[in-house]
Amino acid sequence: MNRLLVVLTLLLGFVGGSSTATAAEPVRPKLIKLPVNFGAAMENTPVVYQGRPLLVANYRDDTKNNTDKYAASMYGYITDLATGKEVARFAEGHSFVNAYVEGKQMNVFASQGTDRDWFQSIDRFSSDDLKTWKRELAIAREGDEHLFNCSVCRDDKGYLMAYESNKPVGFCFKFARSGDLAKWEKIPGLVFTGEKNEYSACPVLRYFAPYYYVIYLHAAIPGHNGWVSFLARSKDVENWELTPMNPILEAGPGEGVNNSDVDLFELDGNTYIYYATGDQQTWGSVRVALYLGPMKEFFEKWFPEGVPLVQVSAKKG
DSSP: OOHHHHHHHHHHHHHHTOTTOOOOOOOOOOOEEOSOOOOSOOOEEEEEETTEEEEEEEEOOGGGTTSTTTGGGOEEEEEETTTOOEEEEEOTTEEEEEEEEETTEEEEEEEEEOSSSOEEEEEEEEESSSSSOEEEEEEOOOTTOOEEEEEEEEETTEEEEEEEESSSSSSEEEEEEESSSSSEEEEEEEEEOTTTTOOEEEEEEEEETTEEEEEEEEOOOTTSOSBEEEEEEESSSSEEEEOTTOOSBOOOTTSBTBOEEEEEEEETTEEEEEEEEEOSSSOEEEEEEEESSOHHHHHHHTSOTTOOOEEEEOBOO
């Protein structure tokens, strides 16, 4: 066999995936965990509001669960990320906040807490000045269902929300649509329960046409440290694809056994991922990871072309 045929044979072997060839591993987008900490917090949303980077978060004292003082320990608050000063406190008796900025209006969605009956429906708090807040019902729970985290994005149809429930799987998330951020209609028959009808908690939702992207919390899996964050994408909210590089976030040294409650924003061309650490029981703290590039690129990099993807359906019934 001449030299040219030898080269062609080797090339065809690689292209055809011969038993002697090794497929290249997809390259993971680089996330830099910054040496910063936002203290005792969990659910949060970083936003840019009227040119100011702010962190919308919540506080609750879980040691008071199942006592007469649990709901009273809960509230939402907003911190100026440039100065570190608290600029607003609101949503007393609520937790699991998620913020969405629309023009001059700050919208915060939060679940109503109780002393002994866990969390109830999701309310919307809106303000044009961070001082006066309007409260109205956004998503009503059904029966003995309990609602927790939610996330809102805008698409070419209006607004889409993913909201976390403990039914039918503890935990999963469902979807609702709105044209004005005030009145929401649930999308029937869609429940995201992962690949194997499994724990799928605290979703954060974004839209970059033609894909919706969702980061959510997955329970502990072999070979990884505790609760980890997964990423999926969809063109229709019904059929989803998981990145082959899941999990995208995992607890490292000093972070306990948890990387959860992810939210993110783009600032000056870079993407900042805020996430909670802790042990899921006695302590939690918010930290930040940095991706050097825009958010659209961050999401796209997790889905390299030509790599098989796990398919997941959210259609139920």
